[in-house]
Amino acid sequence: MTEKKELVYTKPELKLGYGWGHCPGCHHPIVEKLVCEVLEEMDLAGRAVGVAGVGCSFGFFASINIDGANCAHGAAPAVATGIKHALYGKPLVFTIQGDGDCAAIGGGYVLNAAARGEKITIIMVNNANYGTTGGQLAPTTIMGQVTSTTPHGRNAGQGYPIHLPELLVGMQGVAFTARAAPFTPAGYLRAKSYLKTAFQRQLGEAGLTFVELLSACPPNWHMTPLEAIQWMEDKMLPEYPEGIFKDSGGEQ
Amino acid sequence: MSRGEIAINEQLCKGCGYCVRFCPQSCIAIPGDRFSPQGYLLAVFTEPDKCNACSICGWMCPEFAIDVYRYVEAETPSA
Numbered sequence: 118m119t120e121k122k123e124l125v126y127t128k129p130e131l132k133l134g135y136g137w138g139h140c141p142g143c144h145h146p147i148v149e150k151l152v153c154e155v156l157e158e159m160d161l162a163g164r165a166v167g168v169a170g171v172g173c174s175f176g177f178f179a180s181i182n183i184d185g186a187n188c189a190h191g192a193a194p195a196v197a198t199g200i201k202h203a204l205y206g207k208p209l210v211f212t213i214q215g216d217g218d219c220a221a222i223g224g225g226y227v228l229n230a231a232a233r234g235e236k237i238t239i240i241m242v243n244n245a246n247y248g249t250t251g252g253q254l255a256p257t258t259i260m261g262q263v264t265s266t267t268p269h270g271r272n273a274g275q276g277y278p279i280h281l282p283e284l285l286v287g288m289q290g291v292a293f294t295a296r297a298a299p300f301t302p303a304g305y306l307r308a309k310s311y312l313k314t315a316f317q318r319q320l321g322e323a324g325l326t327f328v329e330l331l332s333a334c335p336p337n338w339h340m341t342p343l344e345a346i347q348w349m350e351d352k353m354l355p356e357y358p359e360g361i362f363k364d365s366g367g368e369q
Numbered sequence: 370m371s372r373g374e375i376a377i378n379e380q381l382c383k384g385c386g387y388c389v390r391f392c393p394q395s396c397i398a399i400p401g402d403r404f405s406p407q408g409y410l411l412a413v414f415t416e417p418d419k420c421n422a423c424s425i426c427g428w429m430c431p432e433f434a435i436d437v438y439r440y441v442e443a444e445t446p447s448a
Contacts, residue, residue: 125373126424126437139431141383141409146431302391302425335385342385 129153131162134180142342144332145173147299148213148242151330153181155312156209165209166200168193170218173248177213191223194230197237209316211238216257217247220279224256227281231325234290238315238326241281244334245353252337259356264337278356282329286363292323295361298331298354300346307359314364323365331357373422373439375414381434384410388426388435394419397426 131153139145156162162183169177171190178185188196193212201210212219219227219241227239246264247253253266256279261270282294293315297308308330315326331353333345340348375396377388382405389397389412396416403411414420422439 120440120442122374122438123441124436125422125439126427126435128433132433141431142385142387143431146433147429150428150431150433300387300429302428305428342387343390346387346390 129157131157131182132180133182139173140334140336142333142335142345143173143248144244144300144330145177145242147305148240148330148332149177149181151299151305151308151312152183152211152213152240155309155316156183159313159316161209161316164206165211166197166204168197168200168210168212170212170214170223171249172215172218173244174213174215174218174242175249191218191221191226193218193223194226194235194237194239197239198230198233198235201235201237207320209238209320210236211240211316211319213240213242215248216241216243216245217255220256220281224279227285227327228288231285231288231291231327234324236319236322236324238312238319238328240312241327241329242332243329243357244332244337246334246337248334248337252334257357259352262352263339280357282327282362285325285327288325291325291327291363292318292365293326293328293361294363295327296329296331296357297359298349298357300331300333300349304331304359311361314361318365329357371418371420371440373420373437374417375420375422375426375438376436377412377414378432378434378436379405379411381405381432382409382411383407383432384412385431386412387429387431388412391425391429393423393425394421396420 167185170193295311298304299308335345
């Protein structure tokens with residue numbers, strides 16, 4: 118009897134080259150991996166069109182084999198709406214946006230897409246600051262967090278963090294909102310199942326689906342990657358709990 | 370006895386340590402004296418005997434740098 122090796126895990130086939138240069142410890146490539154794996158498992162890669170926002174999500178479609186578009190800052194839900202309405206054959210349309218893109222500049226786009234009940238999926242990657250521009254205060258910065266524009270920590274005078282999945286629960290046009298933290302193995306599997314459900318609800322014409330995924334930003338938090346995920350576990354998860362906040366179950 | 374092994378691509382590894390942190394069998398380590406061509410510290414598969422090919426290191430790797438192999442028993446072809 119001899120032993121053979123069987124490849125059980127490698128990069129998804131939809132991933133073409135290798136990263137476009139994210140910082141060590143960033144979870145944006147994990148989101149790429151999740152989206153690729155979910156599309157492969159659901160056999161939807163040929164029908165999927167993505168829209169990347171501005172920020173660290175900008176190069177999302179540079180190295181994965183999915184049709185994608187880039188658009189003006191915050192406007193990804195509007196562009197995705199146009200793509201969804203213009204294409205024949207029920208495409209799967211999703212956006213990849215950072216928290217600054219989705220919650221700050223694009224907040225109005227998200228709320229209006231939700232009010233119209235557009236059948237798109239919005240994936241927001243939340244790293245609690247503006248990562249691309251040097252770690253300034255973002256709408257999702259948690260209380261007490263030190264950023265380059267809040268050197269003494271965010272206090273009540275600078276407002277409170279936005280929780281978009283919870284906020285969208287009250288909108289009638291929204292079918293599914295959830296949040297996952299794919300920096301642990303359990304969170305990774307949870308994120309995968311939420312993305313799958315979101316895509317299913319979209320294809321079932323249930324309404325807008327929204328998934329928030331937490332990410333580390335070690336250089337801007339001035340931590341090592343391992344300190345960063347420890348900080349996420351201690352500080353960020355209590356503020357941004359994982360879970361499904363609304364699921365219409367496919368009914369409109 | 371080992372039930373699998375991993376291959377870490379040294380061109381891609383950025384030494385974030387997520388694989389080291391989450392490996393349930395503590396098979397991976399960052400020794401600190403090996404560097405990638407880009408200058409990052411490298412993660413090294415130090416305990417091949419304990420690996421059970423669970424793939425968690427592969428899920429957690431942000432750089433798509435880890436391939437996981439499982440050993441399968443194959444019949445020896447009869448002579």
